[in-house]
Structure formats: C-alpha cells, structure tokens
Amino acid sequence: MPELMCCIVGLLLPAIVLSHDSSYRLPNALKPLHYDLRILTHLNAPQDLRFEGTVQIDLQVLHNTRDITLHAINLTIDEARITLSTRNGSRSHSVSRIERNETLEFYTMRLDGELQTHEQYVLGIPFSAALNANDVGYYSSSFRDPKTNQTHYLAATQFSPTFARLAFPCFDEPHLRATFQVTLGYHKNYTGMSNTPVSKCVDHGTLRDYVWCQHEPLLSTSTYLVAYAVHNLSSLPVVHSETHNNVSFRSWMPPDAVRDGSFTANFGPRALSYLEKLLKFVFPLRKVDQVALPSHKFSAMENWGLVTFKQTRFVHYDDELMQDKEDKSFTVAHEYGHQWFGNLVAISWWNDLWLKEGPSTYFGNLALDALMPEWGSLQRRVAEDLATFFCKDMYNDTIAISRDVQDSKSILGQFTPYAYEKGSLMMRMLHKWLGDEVFFMGIRNYLRRHAYDSVRQSDLWQAMQEAADLQGSGAAAGDIRLATVMDSWTLQKGYPLLNVIRNYSSSTVWIDQARFMLAADGGEPTCWWIPLTFVNQRQGNFDETQPQFWLECPSTGKTLRLRKDPAPNEWIMLNPQVNSIYRVNYDEPNWRMIIKTLNSADYGSIHALNRAQLLDDLLMLAATREQSYDLAFSMLEYLPREAEFLPWDRAVAMLNDRGQLLRGDQERIFRTFMKKLVTPLLLRTPQLNSAQLRAKSGSFAALYRLAYKEACRYDAADCISRVEGLTQDDANGSQVSADYRLIADCTSIELGNNVLFQAILKRFRASDSDAKKSAWATALGCSRDFGQLRPVLDYLIQATDKVTYNYYMQAVTSALERKHLATEIADHIMQHAKAINSKLSLKQIQILLNRIIGDLITELEDNQLRQQLRGLDKFEAQLQAALDRRDTNRYWLTNRAEHFIKALTKHT
Ligand SMILES: *[C@@H]1O[C@H](CO)[C@@H](O)[C@H](O)[C@H]1NC(C)=O
Ligand SMILES: *[C@@H]1O[C@H](CO)[C@@H](O)[C@H](O)[C@H]1NC(C)=O
Numbered sequence: 015m016p017e018l019m020c021c022i023v024g025l026l027l028p029a030i031v032l033s034h035d036s037s038y039r040l041p042n043a044l045k046p047l048h049y050d051l052r053i054l055t056h057l058n059a060p061q062d063l064r065f066e067g068t069v070q071i072d073l074q075v076l077h078n079t080r081d082i083t084l085h086a087i088n089l090t091i092d093e094a095r096i097t098l099s100t101r102n103g104s105r106s107h108s109v110s111r112i113e114r115n116e117t118l119e120f121y122t123m124r125l126d127g128e129l130q131t132h133e134q135y136v137l138g139i140p141f142s143a144a145l146n147a148n149d150v151g152y153y154s155s156s157f158r159d160p161k162t163n164q165t166h167y168l169a170a171t172q173f174s175p176t177f178a179r180l181a182f183p184c185f186d187e188p189h190l191r192a193t194f195q196v197t198l199g200y201h202k203n204y205t206g207m208s209n210t211p212v213s214k215c216v217d218h219g220t221l222r223d224y225v226w227c228q229h230e231p232l233l234s235t236s237t238y239l240v241a242y243a244v245h246n247l248s249s250l251p252v253v254h255s256e257t258h259n260n261v262s263f264r265s266w267m268p269p270d271a272v273r274d275g276s277f278t279a280n281f282g283p284r285a286l287s288y289l290e291k292l293l294k295f296v297f298p299l300r301k302v303d304q305v306a307l308p309s310h311k312f313s314a315m316e317n318w319g320l321v322t323f324k325q326t327r328f329v330h331y332d333d334e335l336m337q338d339k340e341d342k343s344f345t346v347a348h349e350y351g352h353q354w355f356g357n358l359v360a361i362s363w364w365n366d367l368w369l370k371e372g373p374s375t376y377f378g379n380l381a382l383d384a385l386m387p388e389w390g391s392l393q394r395r396v397a398e399d400l401a402t403f404f405c406k407d408m409y410n411d412t413i414a415i416s417r418d419v420q421d422s423k424s425i426l427g428q429f430t431p432y433a434y435e436k437g438s439l440m441m442r443m444l445h446k447w448l449g450d451e452v453f454f455m456g457i458r459n460y461l462r463r464h465a466y467d468s469v470r471q472s473d474l475w476q477a478m479q480e481a482a483d484l485q486g487s488g489a490a491a492g493d494i495r496l497a498t499v500m501d502s503w504t505l506q507k508g509y510p511l512l513n514v515i516r517n518y519s520s521s522t523v524w525i526d527q528a529r530f531m532l533a534a535d536g537g538e539p540t541c542w543w544i545p546l547t548f549v550n551q552r553q554g555n556f557d558e559t560q561p562q563f564w565l566e567c568p569s570t571g572k573t574l575r576l577r578k579d580p581a582p583n584e585w586i587m588l589n590p591q592v593n594s595i596y597r598v599n600y601d602e603p604n605w606r607m608i609i610k611t612l613n614s615a616d617y618g619s620i621h622a623l624n625r626a627q628l629l630d631d632l633l634m635l636a637a638t639r640e641q642s643y644d645l646a647f648s649m650l651e652y653l654p655r656e657a658e659f660l661p662w663d664r665a666v667a668m669l670n671d672r673g674q675l676l677r678g679d680q681e682r683i684f685r686t687f688m689k690k691l692v693t694p695l696l697l698r699t700p701q702l703n704s705a706q707l708r709a710k711s712g713s714f715a716a717l718y719r720l721a722y723k724e725a726c727r728y729d730a731a732d733c734i735s736r737v738e739g740l741t742q743d744d745a746n747g748s749q750v751s752a753d754y755r756l757i758a759d760c761t762s763i764e765l766g767n768n769v770l771f772q773a774i775l776k777r778f779r780a781s782d783s784d785a786k787k788s789a790w791a792t793a794l795g796c797s798r799d800f801g802q803l804r805p806v807l808d809y810l811i812q813a814t815d816k817v818t819y820n821y822y823m824q825a826v827t828s829a830l831e832r833k834h835l836a837t838e839i840a841d842h843i844m845q846h847a848k849a850i851n852s853k854l855s856l857k858q859i860q861i862l863l864n865r866i867i868g869d870l871i872t873e874l875e876d877n878q879l880r881q882q883l884r885g886l887d888k889f890e891a892q893l894q895a896a897l898d899r900r901d902t903n904r905y906w907l908t909n910r911a912e913h914f915i916k917a918l919t920k921h922t
C-alpha cells in the first residue's frame with residue numbers, strides 16, 4: 015500500500031459463518047511420514063498443458079482404522095491402481111469403496127481390513143489433471159520472448175494455503191509435516207526445479223527427449239510449502255550468500271526482464287544472511303531458486319528453497335516509482351523471514367496465520383531497514399501500519415487477528431492486513447515491552463524448541479515468558495502473565511482509548527480504558543491488558559519503552575503515583591514511540607502543555623511517531639466530541655514548521671478524510687485552509703527538475719512527494735507554476751523521476767491539458783509495462799472532463815484480461831479522490847456493476863463502495879441501492895459496511911462539521 019489510505023473498513027468474508035464446523039479437519043487416525051512424488055509435466059501446446067503422477071505416502075497409524083481420508087480435489091485418480099501395503103511388503107490391503115466429498119475436498123478410501131497401530135503402511139495413488147489456469151495448485155502460465163516472438167509455456171505450483179490438494183492427493187494441513195522426495199519428468203529443453211537441488215537425471219525411457227530428474231530429499235515440511243516448476247525462463251549468474259551453508263541463489267525470469275531483475279535478485283541473499291545472523295538459527299538448505307513468474311495468485315510465496323514471485327513484484331525498472339522499489343525489496347525480505355517463521359516452525363492451524371505472517375512482516379521490516387538504511391523505511395512502514403489500524407479498528411466491522419477458520423474459503427479469507435501488518439505490530443509491541451535482549455532470547459528459544467514442528471500462539475508466549483523470567487525483566491515479571499496480556503490483543507478486535515486525568519498537586523493520575531469507536535458503540539464492554547510507560551517533559555526519554563505499570567483487565571480504572579514526580583507545569587505523555595495500539599485522552603491542561611511544546615522550537619523533543627499520533631488522537635477525539643476542534647486546531651498550528659514526514663502525512667490524511675465529506679461553502683473554506691497549510695511546505699521543497707529533488711531518498715523524498723501532491727491538489731499557485739514550467743523544461747529534455755512525473759501529469763491534466771491527456775492515453779495503449787500503465791491510469795483519472803474520461807473507462811472495464819481491470823480501478827479511484835466527477839463516476843460504477851462484480855476483487859469493490867457511498871454520501875435510498883446491486887455477491891457483501899460508514903459520516907456532518915469549520919477558520 016504505497017499511500018496512506020485512512021478508514022477502509024475491515025475485509026470480511028461472508029464464509030466465516032461456517033467456521034465452527036470442525037468436520038473440515040482430517041480424522042486423526044493417520045499421520046503421513048514421507049511422500050515420494052513423481053510428476054510428469056506436458057507443455058506441448060496451449061491445448062495440451064497437463065501432468066500425471068504418482069504419490070507414495072508412508073503412513074503411521076495412530077489409531078486402528080478401516081478407512082483412509084486425505085485431501086484431493088479436481089484430480090483424476092486411477093482407482094484401480096491404488097496400492098496399500100505394509101512397509102516391508104508383508105501384507106497388503108485393497109480398497110473396497112471410495113467416497114469423495116467436494117465440499118470438504120476429501121477423498122476417502124474404505125478398506126477391506128483394519129490398519130494396525132504397530133504397522134507402517136505405504137499408500138500409492140496414481141493421478142492426472144490439466145494444469146490449472148487459475149494460478150493455484152499446479153498451474154500453467156506463459157510469456158513471450160521478444161527476440162523470437164515465441165510464446166513459451168511453463169508450469170509452477172502455488173500450494174498455499176489449501177491448493178496442494180489440487181496437485182496431488184495429500185494430508186493438506188500445515189501441522190502434518192512429512193519429508194518429501196520429488197522426481198520430475200519433462201522435455202529436455204526445459205529446466206525443472208523443486209525445493210532441493212537435482213541429485214540425478216535419467217532418460218524417460220518411453221517418451222523421446224524426456225528426462226526424469228530426482229531431487230534431493232526435503233526436510234520435514236508442511237504440504238503447502240512443497241514446490242516445483244518446469245519452465246524455460248532465463249537465469250542470472252549464481253550468487254553465494256554469506257550464510258553458514260554458503261546457500262547459493264539462482265534467479266529466474268522471462269528473458270526481457272533479466273536486465274532489470276538484478277537488484278531484487280541480489281537483495282534476496284542479503285536478506286537471508288541478515289536474518290540468519292539475527293535469528294541465530296542456520297538456514298538448513300543448500301540452495302534457493304527465486305523465480306519471477308508472469309502470473310501468480312499472490313505477490314510472492316515463500317516455498318522452502320524455491321521462492322516464487324509475481325514478475326511485476328520482483329523486477330524493478332529504473333523509471334518506476336521509488337516506493338515500488340522499497341515495496342518489492344520488502345516483499346523479498348518478508349519471504350525470507352518465512353524461512354524461519356512458517357517453514358522451520360510451522361503453524362498448527364490457519365487460525366494462527368498471523369503467527370507466521372506477523373513475524374515475517376516485522377523481521378522483514380527490520381531486515382529492510384538494516385540493509386537499506388538510506389531509505390529509512392522502518393519508521394515509515396510502522397507509522398503507516400499504525401495509521402491503518404487506528405483507523406480500521408475503530409469501526410464495529412473489524413476482526414481479531416487470530417480467529418477460528420475451517421473451510422478453504424475462510425482459510426483464504428485469513429490473508430488480511432490483520433494477519434500481516436497488525437500481526438507485525440504485535441511483534442513490535444512485544445519487542446518494545448521486553449527490550450532487545452529478552453525479545454531476541456525468547457525468539458531464538460522459540461525457534462530452537464519448535465524447529466521442524468508446529469505451534470500455536472501460546473507457544474510463542476511461553477518462550478517469551480521464560481526469557482523474561484530468566485532475565486527478571488520487569489516487563490512480564492511478577493504477576494503479569496504474558497499469555498494473558500497478549501491474548502487480550504490477539505483474540506479480540508479493536509483497541510482501547512485511555513482517559514488520563516492528572517491530580518496536579520499530588521503527582522498522581524487516574525486512568526481508565528474503553529474500546530474506542532467512531533460511531534456509538536455496539537457489543538459488550540471489552541478491555542485489554544495495557545502496559546503503561548510514561549514520559550515526562552523534563553526527563554523525557556522516548557527510547558525507554560518498557561512498562562512502568564499495567565492497566566489490568568477487567569478494571570474500573572486506577573490511580574497511579576508517577577515516578578520522577580512531574581512538575582505541575584510540565585506535561586506527561588503515555589506510550590513512547592507508540593509501541594502499543596491505544597489512543598490517549600489527557601485532561602485539557604496536559605493537552606495544552608503538549609501543544610505549547612509543539613508550538614515551540616523544542617517540538618523535536620517529542621518523538622516523531624508520537625507527534626503523528628498526538629495529531630491523530632486529538633483530531634479523532636474532536637470528531638467524537640471528547641475534545642474540542644478548537645484544541646485540535648491549536649495543535650495543528652505548529653505543523654507548518656514541522657520538518658518530518660510522519661506528522662505531516664498523518665495530519666494531512668486525517669484532514670483530507672474529513673474534507674472529503676464537505677460540500678459547498680464548507681468545502682471552499684476547507685480547501686483554502688489546506689492550501690495555506692501546505693504552501694509553506696512546498697516552498698521548502700526543491701524544484702521539480704532539480705538534481706536535489708532527484709537525489710533525495712527515504713523520508714525526504716516521501717515528504718517532498720507529499721508536498722507536491724497536496725499543494726497541487728489544493729491548487730497552490732506555486733505548485734501550478736512549477737508544473738507548467740515543467741512542460742517547457744521537457745522540451746529541453748528535463749529529467750523528472752517517475753514519482754513527481756505522476757503528480758505533474760495529474761495536475762496538468764486536471765488543469766485541462768488535453769494534448770497531454772491524449773499523449774498519455776496513446777502511450778498507455780502502446781505500453782507493456784504494468785508499472786507505467788498504473789501511473790498513467792492514475793494520471794488520466796485526474797481529468798475534469800467526463801466526455802474525455804468516459805471512453806477510457808469503458809475501454810478498461812470491457813477488457814478481457816485481468817491486469818487491465820486494475821487500471822480501471824486506478825483511474826476511478828484517482829477521479830473519486832478529486833471529486834470533480836464524483837457523480838458521473840458513481841453512475842459509471844453502478845451502470846457497470848455487473849462487470850465490476852465479476853472482474854474486480856472483493857477488496858477493490860469494498861474501496862469503491864466506501865468511496866461512492868460512504869465518503870461521497872450518496873442520495874440514493876438504501877433500498878434503491880440494495881435493489882440495484884441484488885445478486886452481485888461482492889457488492890452485496892460490502893454494502894452494509896459502506897452504508898454504516900455513510901451513517902457515521904452523516905452523523906459527523908450534522909453534528910461536528912460546523913465546529914470543524916469554525917475552529918479551522920479561527921486558526922487560519
Ligand atoms: C475444480 O474444478 C471446477 C471446474 O473446473 C472449478 O469450478 C472449481 O473451482 C475447482 N475447484 C478448486 C478448489 O479449484
Ligand atoms: C514385516 O513387519 C512386521 C512387523 O512390523 C513383521 O511382523 C513381519 O514379520 C515383517 N515381514 C517381513 C516379510 O519382513
């Protein structure tokens with residue numbers, strides 16, 4: 015997510031209703047020990063893409079049983095050739111009846127006799143299928159070699175989370191780890207690969223020019239991490255990583271990508287060796303293949319030793335946005351984080367998906383920051399995640415990080431930002447509470463203890479608790495049980511608001527907590543175990559993040575005697591570096607003292623993450639009437655002098671979020687205020703074509719982008735003249751990086767530059783570059799002329815290829831953000847709802863609905879909307895949340911907008 019986008023309500027899949035039906039779990043009579051898998055792949059012609067194979071599974075019998083149930087779906091199984099015998103071949107069984115359950119994705123063999131616990135058995139199943147066309151299971155994809163103009167077909171696997179069962183019959187649950195031996199058959203002209211290196215190849219025997227290549231045995235693993243591929247991709251030279259085993263890296267991609275693939279290709283081995291040293295557990299394999307595939311169900315997949323990426327998420331071209339380079343590097347680091355979190359230590363079940371995604375995201379962020387310090391990405395990424403969840407989790411329609419799931423569809427529905435980014439914030443929270451030493455001791459113990467096994471979240475808490483106890487760490491020592499604390503954060507949704515009322519004569523504070531919600535609350539009262547760390551004005555140290563006190567759960571509030579007696583004329587502040595997810599409302603005198611510091615030369619004494627959060631909290635508290643907008647805008651007065659990106663970014667996002675809702679005079683006043691707010695920032699920003707602007711990276715670049723984007727959005731004269739000046743410079747061959755070029759193009763088009771609109775459209779149609787087309791689609795959406803934009807939107811939504819729909823989404827969201835064409839765009843979406851429903855994702859539709867219904871406050875009646883969207887499942891699934899959001903926003907418009915405008919006017 016490159017841009018901070020406030021207030022997108024949580025993604026909820028309707029399928030979670032089924033979640034308590036445990037019949038989706040395999041019976042526990044059998045345990046697979048080893049799989050011997052042989053797969054013959056045919057890539058002969060576009061109409062003949064298929065595979066056939068056999069699997070031999072060594073089974074341990076845990077309870078005597080007369081049937082074998084495993085996962086298999088959409089496979090043609092040669093039932094007559096199924097074999098089952100004891101390991102030493104002394105006895106065999108035959109299958110008397112076979113049952114398939116397509117709902118459960120089960121394949122059950124009823125046997126003529128009972129399997130005995132003291133025996134080991136070998137089950138052999140022959141099967142075949144077409145290569146999947148949906149990027150799951152064993153799937154086919156293709157690319158064109160621009161030199162020869164030949165189309166090449168390839169086959170690759172995507173087994174996570176529940177798609178291994180589409181490729182071979184297996185016990186497809188993550189805790190059922192087994193060793194694997196993979197042997198691949200294919201035409202000699204292709205390269206075949208799997209998790210481990212090839213050990214030997216022999217001729218196929220019957221098929222001319224085909225070979226069978228056997229791979230080295232793979233360590234005990236979950237089925238979803240097994241991978242193989244047969245392809246004709248080009249490779250970069252082998253890179254040796256500085257890991258204990260000198261793990262060698264090969265990177266594969268279509269030939270035209272090779273020139274630009276090397277940055278990420280080289281970043282992979284660096285990330286792996288950094289993480290190995292940090293986690294102090296040797297990466298156990300000898301090689302890693304990184305494969306950039308033309309199509310991929312997700313962005314990337316962490317298969318042990320064979321990491322796959324969507325090509326557009328791996329290869330970085332020089333003329334793409336800087337943010338993309340950071341995001342791609344992060345994706346790489348995240349996948350290598352998984353080599354420990356998920357691959358080495360598996361999750362027992364998908365309810366705890368966050369237990370692999372959270373740490374991989376957090377350690378991925380740490381690796382990225384350590385390896386590319388000039389990007390300064392850690393703080394920005396943390397701030398972005400905090401902003402996201404402070405926003406998402408204040409609605410009723412949100413979810414807990416860890417939740418029960420059973421069937422495939424709801425398992426897939428677990429892959430949300432809650433598991434990833436909020437999971438990462440949980441790891442950060444632990445890190446900040448426990449301190450470096452205890453945190454890493456706990457993590458390393460956890461990895462050692464559970465290597466090659468599978469875990470629940472309690473296993474992580476246990477390892478952390480032991481490390482804390484050993485160090486006598488105040489954080490989790492005494493009566494505080496880390497498991498109780500952490501469960502209150504991972505098993506329930508939302509986050510708390512703390513009210514802090516000081517007694518200025520006695521150095522005490524009274525604190526209580528309640529869930530923070532934007533709208534009037536619903537549901538039972540909830541509470542959290544909250545670590546309390548105070549900073550006070552004079553001795554303020556924002557690096558000391560370990561708790562001084564705890565707020566228990568349940569609790570009706572408590573009085574605390576503060577350490578280091580803060581003077582009555584000095585502020586106190588909770589939550590240094592915003593290490594925990596909670597908001598704070600202080601009493602007014604304390605707020606005023608904080609505001610005074612912000613408005614002084616000394617504002618930098620407050621940590622940048624806290625400055626951003628203070629703005630966020632106070633603007634939110636004003637929205638919910640807990641504080642006045644007058645107070646909030648007194649705080650905003652300091653902003654024009656703010657030198658850092660984070661507070662700017664957060665404040666502007668919060669203001670825009672409210673500004674979206676305004677109309678008429680109120681909107682005009684708001685725009686004037688925003689223009690005035692951001693103009694000084696732009697004046698401090700170098701010219702568009704200056705070398706200085708191009709040279710800056712990291713947070714500077716982010717701040718400069720924000721300055722241009724917002725100043726142009728609010729028609730600051732200086733921004734417009736700089737953009738217009740660029741046209742002349744272009745004639746002289748000016749160099750402007752993609753990031754600023756996008757802002758400049760958008761502004762020009764918004765100002766009515768029709769020549770540019772047509773030129774970009776022409777380039778858009780001719781280009782193959784996804785990144786460029788995305789940027790251009792966004793720029794085209796800046797037009798104020800619907801007559802001009804409409805044919806483009808029609809063309810994009812009528813396309814037949816998946817990628818093009820994303821451009822529709824980009825053009826439309828760009829237009830909605832600008833509001834000129836809000837009504838026309840909303841109409842376009844409603845008119846094409848059927849096509850959109852089938853072509854865009856649930857998440858994209860959620861964003862569209864929230865915008866056209868929630869932010870732009872549609873005049874349509876609820877019933878009319880329901881009527882129009884009937885039968886369109888994705889729209890229907892998101893409609894109620896969008897309507898609730900609209901109600902919340904209407905409430906604000908009726909009750910708070912006037913105060914907002916009044917305070918804003920007063921502080922202009
Ligand atoms: C199995 O194949 C059918 C028919 O092609 C398809 O509709 C279904 O989605 C497939 N199942 C899975 C789990 O992919
Ligand atoms: C096979 O193993 C079973 C027990 O594991 C044993 O009773 C039997 O004698 C063995 N048969 C052969 C042929 O080795």
Ligand SMILES: *[C@@H]1O[C@H](CO)[C@@H](O)[C@H](O)[C@H]1NC(C)=O
Nearest residue numbers: 037038113114115116117118
């Ligand atoms: C599949 O299993 C489900 C849940 O146990 C059951 O309700 C359904 O009837 C089964 N379907 C078939 C075809 O057996």
Ligand SMILES: *[C@@H]1O[C@H](CO)[C@@H](O)[C@H](O)[C@H]1NC(C)=O
Nearest residue numbers: 158159160161162163164165
């Ligand atoms: C390349 O092949 C495609 C069809 O496969 C064809 O449409 C196109 O014209 C060819 N391009 C060149 C330069 O030959």
Ligand SMILES: *[C@@H]1O[C@H](CO)[C@@H](O)[C@H](O)[C@H]1NC(C)=O
Nearest residue numbers: 057058201202203204223246
């Ligand atoms: C395999 O490669 C050879 C030599 O490059 C080529 O002549 C042949 O046509 C290729 N075969 C296939 C099936 O692509």
Ligand SMILES: *[C@@H]1O[C@H](CO)[C@@H](O)[C@H](O)[C@H]1NC(C)=O
Nearest residue numbers: 166167201202203204246247
């Ligand atoms: C794979 O690529 C090589 C060279 O790029 C070529 O010689 C070979 O024929 C290709 N094989 C297939 C099966 O396309």
Ligand SMILES: *[C@@H]1O[C@H](CO)[C@@H](O)[C@H](O)[C@H]1NC(C)=O
Nearest residue numbers: 254255256257258259260261
């Ligand atoms: C890794 O490489 C280093 C230096 O090239 C060498 O000293 C070391 O023995 C190698 N380790 C392994 C496990 O091959």
Ligand SMILES: *[C@@H]1O[C@H](CO)[C@@H](O)[C@H](O)[C@H]1NC(C)=O
Nearest residue numbers: 410411533534535536537898
């Ligand atoms: C909040 O959600 C719960 C169910 O999750 C529902 O019962 C309640 O009515 C909702 N409250 C509001 C205010 O929407």
Ligand SMILES: [Zn+2]
Nearest residue numbers: 348352371374
């Ligand atoms: Zn992941």
